[in-house]
Amino acid sequence: MSKALVVYYSYSNSTKNLAESIALLTEGDIRELIPEKPYSFSYNGATKEVRNEIERGYCPKLVSGNEPKNNYEYIFIGTPNWFKSFAPPILSFLRSVDLSDKIIIPFCTHGGGGFGQIETNIFKECPNSKLISGFDTTSDFHDTQVETWLDNIGLLA
Numbered sequence: 001m002s003k004a005l006v007v008y009y010s011y012s013n014s015t016k017n018l019a020e021s022i023a024l025l026t027e028g029d030i031r032e033l034i035p036e037k038p039y040s041f042s043y044n045g046a047t048k049e050v051r052n053e054i055e056r057g058y059c060p061k062l063v064s065g066n067e068p069k070n071n072y073e074y075i076f077i078g079t080p081n082w083f084k085s086f087a088p089p090i091l092s093f094l095r096s097v098d099l100s101d102k103i104i105i106p107f108c109t110h111g112g113g114g115f116g117q118i119e120t121n122i123f124k125e126c127p128n129s130k131l132i133s134g135f136d137t138t139s140d141f142h143d144t145q146v147e148t149w150l151d152n153i154g155l156l157a
């Protein structure tokens with residue numbers, strides 16, 4: 001199997017923790033998507049900013065994470081659930097790389113809303129990729145849950 005790549009955006013580190021667990025358990029590489037302009041650290045400020053960006057399909061400029069992905073067959077894509085969808089840096093990533101021959105595995109952390117529209121919206125952006133069953137959790141997860149999921153989809157190293 002080609003090595004997996006774990007790409008993620010995280011605002012307050014929950015998705016980052018999950019991404020690190022996935023990378024460790026798959027022996028994959030990991031890349032963080034970093035927007036040029038970080039989101040406001042005040043929750044209310046970030047909320048207004050983000051809602052507006054999601055509504056207009058805004059793609060923030062990334063300073064890291066969207067380099068070519070040619071050597072990987074499996075791409076894990078991780079995001080917090082923001083207003084039932086993925087965070088805008090994910091849209092920037094999906095629109096800047098060609099993932100048509102890749103197998104995409106979504107994962108997210110959330111405050112109770114699960115994936116919401118995240119998987120559907122990733123599929124809309126990547127109609128020619130294969131999407132396989134993802135993993136969603138609140139920030140309170142254990143590595144054993146991640147391990148079980150990876151084992152089920154055949155990607156546990």
Ligand SMILES: Cc1cc2nc3c(=O)[nH]c(=O)nc-3n(C[C@H](O)[C@H](O)[C@H](O)COP(=O)(O)O)c2cc1C
Pocket residue numbers: 009010011012013014015016043046047050079080081082083084085109110111112113114138139
């Ligand atoms: C702007 C914003 C919008 C959010 N919208 C939702 C939502 O619609 N549904 C939900 O379950 N959680 C929502 N959350 C909670 C986050 O998904 C949750 O805290 C997540 O674990 C944060 O991941 P992170 O630490 O990687 O940024 C929202 C959080 C923020 C900051």
